Amino acid sequence: MSEExxxxxxxxxxxxxxxxxxxxxxxxxxxxxxxxxxxxxxKPITFEELQPVFCDELIKQELDEDTAYFDIxxxxxxxxxxxxxxxxxxxxxxxxxxxxxxxxxxxxEGNNTSGSHKLNSAIAQAxxxxxxxxxxxxxxxxxxxxxxxxxxxxxxxxxxxxxxMVKCSYEQKPFRxxxxxxxxxxxxxxxxTTTEVGKRILEAHPGTTGSLGCAISEAIEAAGNKExxxxxxxxxxxxxxxxxxxxxxxxxxxxxxYGIDPDIIIGCAGGGSNLGGLIAPFMREKLLGNKDYxxxxxxxxxxxxxxxxxYAYDYCDTGMVCPLSKMYTLGSGFIPSSSHAGGxxxxxxxxxxxxxxxxxxxxxxxxxxxxxxxAAQRFARVEGILPxxxxxxxxxxxxxxxxxxxxxxxxxxxxxxxxxxxxxDMFAYQRFNDGEMSDYIPTDEEIAAGLAGxxxxxx
Amino acid sequence: MSEExxxxxxxxxxxxxxxxxxxxxxxxxxxxxxxxxxxxxxKPITFEELQPVFCDELIKQELDEDTAYFDIxxxxxxxxxxxxxxxxxxxxxxxxxxxxxxxxxxxxEGNNTSGSHKLNSAIAQAxxxxxxxxxxxxxxxxxxxxxxxxxxxxxxxxxxxxxxMVKCSYEQKPFRxxxxxxxxxxxxxxxxTTTEVGKRILEAHPGTTGSLGCAISEAIEAAGNKExxxxxxxxxxxxxxxxxxxxxxxxxxxxxxYGIDPDIIIGCAGGGSNLGGLIAPFMREKLLGNKDYxxxxxxxxxxxxxxxxxYAYDYCDTGMVCPLSKMYTLGSGFIPSSSHAGGxxxxxxxxxxxxxxxxxxxxxxxxxxxxxxxAAQRFARVEGILPxxxxxxxxxxxxxxxxxxxxxxxxxxxxxxxxxxxxxDMFAYQRFNDGEMSDYIPTDEEIAAGLAGxxxxxx
Numbered sequence: 001m002s003e004e005x006x007x008x009x010x011x012x013x014x015x016x017x018x019x020x021x022x023x024x025x026x027x028x029x030x031x032x033x034x035x036x037x038x039x040x041x042x043k044p045i046t047f048e049e050l051q052p053v054f055c056d057e058l059i060k061q062e063l064d065e066d067t068a069y070f071d072i073x074x075x076x077x078x079x080x081x082x083x084x085x086x087x088x089x090x091x092x093x094x095x096x097x098x099x100x101x102x103x104x105x106x107x108x109e110g111n112n113t114s115g116s117h118k119l120n121s122a123i124a125q126a127x128x129x130x131x132x133x134x135x136x137x138x139x140x141x142x143x144x145x146x147x148x149x150x151x152x153x154x155x156x157x158x159x160x161x162x163x164x165m166v167k168c169s170y171e172q173k174p175f176r177x178x179x180x181x182x183x184x185x186x187x188x189x190x191x192x193t194t195t196e197v198g199k200r201i202l203e204a205h206p207g208t209t210g211s212l213g214c215a216i217s218e219a220i221e222a223a224g225n226k227e228x229x230x231x232x233x234x235x236x237x238x239x240x241x242x243x244x245x246x247x248x249x250x251x252x253x254x255x256x257x258y259g260i261d262p263d264i265i266i267g268c269a270g271g272g273s274n275l276g277g278l279i280a281p282f283m284r285e286k287l288l289g290n291k292d293y294x295x296x297x298x299x300x301x302x303x304x305x306x307x308x309x310x311y312a313y314d315y316c317d318t319g320m321v322c323p324l325s326k327m328y329t330l331g332s333g334f335i336p337s338s339s340h341a342g343g344x345x346x347x348x349x350x351x352x353x354x355x356x357x358x359x360x361x362x363x364x365x366x367x368x369x370x371x372x373x374x375a376a377q378r379f380a381r382v383e384g385i386l387p388x389x390x391x392x393x394x395x396x397x398x399x400x401x402x403x404x405x406x407x408x409x410x411x412x413x414x415x416x417x418x419x420x421x422x423x424x425d426m427f428a429y430q431r432f433n434d435g436e437m438s439d440y441i442p443t444d445e446e447i448a449a450g451l452a453g454x455x456x457x458x459x
Numbered sequence: 460m461s462e463e464x465x466x467x468x469x470x471x472x473x474x475x476x477x478x479x480x481x482x483x484x485x486x487x488x489x490x491x492x493x494x495x496x497x498x499x500x501x502k503p504i505t506f507e508e509l510q511p512v513f514c515d516e517l518i519k520q521e522l523d524e525d526t527a528y529f530d531i532x533x534x535x536x537x538x539x540x541x542x543x544x545x546x547x548x549x550x551x552x553x554x555x556x557x558x559x560x561x562x563x564x565x566x567x568e569g570n571n572t573s574g575s576h577k578l579n580s581a582i583a584q585a586x587x588x589x590x591x592x593x594x595x596x597x598x599x600x601x602x603x604x605x606x607x608x609x610x611x612x613x614x615x616x617x618x619x620x621x622x623x624m625v626k627c628s629y630e631q632k633p634f635r636x637x638x639x640x641x642x643x644x645x646x647x648x649x650x651x652t653t654t655e656v657g658k659r660i661l662e663a664h665p666g667t668t669g670s671l672g673c674a675i676s677e678a679i680e681a682a683g684n685k686e687x688x689x690x691x692x693x694x695x696x697x698x699x700x701x702x703x704x705x706x707x708x709x710x711x712x713x714x715x716x717y718g719i720d721p722d723i724i725i726g727c728a729g730g731g732s733n734l735g736g737l738i739a740p741f742m743r744e745k746l747l748g749n750k751d752y753x754x755x756x757x758x759x760x761x762x763x764x765x766x767x768x769x770y771a772y773d774y775c776d777t778g779m780v781c782p783l784s785k786m787y788t789l790g791s792g793f794i795p796s797s798s799h800a801g802g803x804x805x806x807x808x809x810x811x812x813x814x815x816x817x818x819x820x821x822x823x824x825x826x827x828x829x830x831x832x833x834a835a836q837r838f839a840r841v842e843g844i845l846p847x848x849x850x851x852x853x854x855x856x857x858x859x860x861x862x863x864x865x866x867x868x869x870x871x872x873x874x875x876x877x878x879x880x881x882x883x884d885m886f887a888y889q890r891f892n893d894g895e896m897s898d899y900i901p902t903d904e905e906i907a908a909g910l911a912g913x914x915x916x917x918x
Contacts, residue, residue, distance in 0.1 A: 008473075008474045008540070009474070009540035009541060010540070012471045014467075015467045015468070079843075081467070081468035081469070082468060082552065082842065082843045083843055093541065093615075111570050112843060112844075113839065113843055113844050113845040113880070115882075119843075152840075152843055155840045156552075156840065156841065156843070174885075175634075175882075175885030175886070175889075178885040178886075178888050178889045178892060179845060179882075179885060179888070181888075181889075181892045182836055182839060182845065182888050182891075182892060183839065183840060184840070377641055380572065380641060380642065381611075381614045381615065381642060381643070382615065383541065384538075384541045384542055384571060384572055384578075384611055384615070385571075385572055386572040386638060386641065421572070423574075423634075423638075423882040423883065424882065426633075426634030426637040426638060427634070427637075429637050429638070429640075429641050430634075430637045430640075432641075433637060433640045433641060
């Protein structure tokens, strides 16, 4: 047995140690996630059927459940070098403040201008679009981080970028729009009257503050209306989770370097890409039976997809123009209450994570907004980083687990994903600082109403 | 001769390689900067006279022109580990975009929640205040970065923190206030009616949007009015520049590790602390006659302290409550036009840098706002970092120098300080994006009017 190494506050991999491949969890799953279905034929969707919507290379990644490792193209590796490796931080100060014997680590993905992990997939998707000779991409954004990331990646590669931004975020975060514009993107609040589906949603729900599901529908329609454009998505899809595996691969490489092995791995869950990316290489060990880990998905109580949703085929978008995905869902018609974690306001969940959850490989829990901001403030004051509301969901549960260790005296190693910074969430912090933050938990009736809208599919 | 090493995109020092001492340029200067004077006696100010305003240990650092290296206390080193080392970045993407043979490096200080290098001195000053048993600190902030930094450091150490924020920044950056509040600080727009000097300035200049000079006066008065409080300052003073030498020391250590030697070193200059910190160990080599470097201070054309000011004794603040400092100055009554680089709107300059400039060790240049934002946008789109308006002054001149190299074919190595991020400057970027940014250069009459207010001192 070697002596325990001194763990630095922050572990940075050398450029030579950085992962050069993405990892696809599906390759090692015995129960594969159910395939995407063509919404009209109810048959597994084909490459050709997806071609009008997505870039060819990304469709291949989306449909490939056998290849475990994908080489990362050199151009993407070069872009990654601009802001990666992301540091793995030992939360010495938080541990001390909590008085816990637990060892807490977080992978911090916020040290780039997009403010989050979203850039990992944005550059990949923009690269494949550019490589296919496309002119531009359309997308949706909730909290604004994905839109910013895609704007950055598109500007870097010389692609046009049109962003549909969930209206409540657009209004709460006027400066987000300016970051995207600085990177040359156009930004439209969603639902909008620029698309047929937007008009339809506005008619059905006048005054709606929008949702990711609506914005997705609009962005898909907009891509279809323009020659040389495709739609790209910041979460939910397996291609996105593939790109995000860079988070977990770097984390595991850094931990292996110092002989650290986490007991609990925690991530916030909206569409699932950050969580899936963080846990990917650890889940591999669990899937192969090499090691056990506790994985905890944290979702907002206002949008409790895993904890109160149903595992069923559903539309990925409100306008029902997407293929059907089997996933935990609250129903594509469920419009969550306006919350400050716009990135987690999604009715569904990535299909791979859904299958893993259904098979008991992963736990899920939901937390309320005010307690999340309390955790965020506590974290900010000792760790010096102002976290995004989304990320703070993971902080909240990491603190809870560390406090349990304090009670039991266990020296567990806790890892969580700190996906981003809250610099553009100061309206939310202001509400919190002023004591005006509210919590909303959907009633059983509201949940049931959402689920009643699930498509009736008998397979 | 060894082969040229491959330079990574980002060089991070290991924890064991991080500097453990600050460096004081004055110790190696033949012509020392002129001493601070008591404004009433016109004699060099004493330790005792400064005690009501500043913490004891900081006064010692302020007055010490002989000690070259100061040990950094362990508690401060521990805090530094939370966000340092700051990366030294090779701007490969910018070089490529410019098509220059120059090699461009920047030291990026924006990867912390305060958004800038200011935290380096904030934690030091808060530490010495706490160590002296004080209850709290007062300060001013221009762009808001110093106030945020001090709020973070104070919250970490359990000190109360009262910030006077230059009114135009307070209004342009409402969310800055919320970051400070999240860290538990109180924030007052300056000039305010909470101090006598604030009331006086408001009477003389109704409708003024304030200046750093005004806010300093208010913060000093506020510290004097409260038991157990002292005033701390984010720039201008030699103590601050001492703490900021960590920037240059880390940069030089990283460059030495890879055998890189810069030809030109560029920094933006407001009060001078970031510039002085960046150049410190390089200036040492020049002062000792070991090496030559070109140092370029970049200031806004709207507040051209070095390029159009006078080297003379002046007040550091508008309210004339501070000691007198010999420095390049536009006159403490000079209120620069409202600009988006709030951190550079200061009438004076650090005394050490002033002496070095007077002695020809350093150059200075001034640039206009719109050209600065053009450079900022250009940089953001290829390097992926959204820079602060202040930092972008250095970017503008670094790009200009790199383009000169393109003309001459010279492979110069250019180093600049990227002091911070622009996440809270989106109002400014919005003006730029909308084509509504204006430039203002003071007339000769305005400069003369400011200088006419210099105290009449015959030494």
